[in-house]
Amino acid sequence: MLNKNKSIVWLPLGAALFMLLVITIFQLNVTLFYRINYTSLHFGVVWAWITLFGDGLLVAILMIPFLRRHYRTVWAMLWAAIIFNIILHSLKSGLNVPRPPQVLPTDTFYIIGPELHHRSFPSGHTASAFAYAGVVAFGVKSTWKQVVLFCAALLVGLSRIGVGVHWPSDILAGLVVGWGSAWLGWIVAEKIRIKTGLVFQLFIGLLLIAAAAVWLVDYDTHYPQSDWLRYGMGLVLFVWGLVDYGLFIRDKWFKK
Helix, strand or coil: CCCCCCHHHHHHHHHHHHHHHHHHHCCCHHHHHHHHHCCHHHHHHHHHHHHHHHCHHHHHHCCHHHHCCCHHHHHHHHHHHHHHHHHHHHHHHHHCCCCHHHHCCHHHCCCCCCCCCCCCCCCHHHHHHHHHHHHHHCCCCCHHHHHHHHHHHHHHHHHHHHCCCCCHHHHHHHHHHHHHHHHHHHHHHHHCCCCCCHHHHHHHHHHHHHHHHHHHHCCCCCCHHHHHHHHHHHHHHHHHHHHHHHHHHHHHHHCC
8 A cells, every 4th residue: 555655755856956056066976986995995895786676677575475365566566667667777778877897997986787888867777776675664564664765775875876877966867767656556556456456466476476486597797796686686586476476366266
């Protein structure tokens, strides 16, 4: 159920847009990029772990724990994903902002993983993370849970600077796209309701279990430092999906 407290939507969006304006006016992108990226001297591997949580496939299969008992959250996430992908790829293709490795000497900062050059604005990983965090946050009433979710998504955004492939402005724009799309996703989901959710849960459940299998067996995150995390997350979510799917079928057809 959508949380009606709109301050959790507008405060982060307003703050992000204000910071984006300040960075643009005072041309702070490069300075802030170097300062944040420098943390990779000590925390580079950690950034590689965290950035995994902005991968679109992982974000999708992280919906598995919600499907059995909170399928409306998954329904909202589906709409949010459609909305933010349309906005994200329109901006990326239309603006085609160069990434740090194309603009700055690569020996002046840390690059972890692939050296990307094009379509920097907004950050897709950040948008994915904030879409997920937003959808879950808008469905709960606990303020501390909302803050934790927001901060976790923010860390994913900062990790994109840490691994050397995005500007601070990309992260702020990704926040706006993802968080805003999460709210719109819930609005659409509330307008277009699923009656029983039965067919949706059966179909999406199979898709998510298959996605977890792909993530576990044959998926290149481009960050080999995070392979242990990929295998661990993939195994947990794959087993979770199978167990929940079995319990769902049992409850619907066999448990009277």
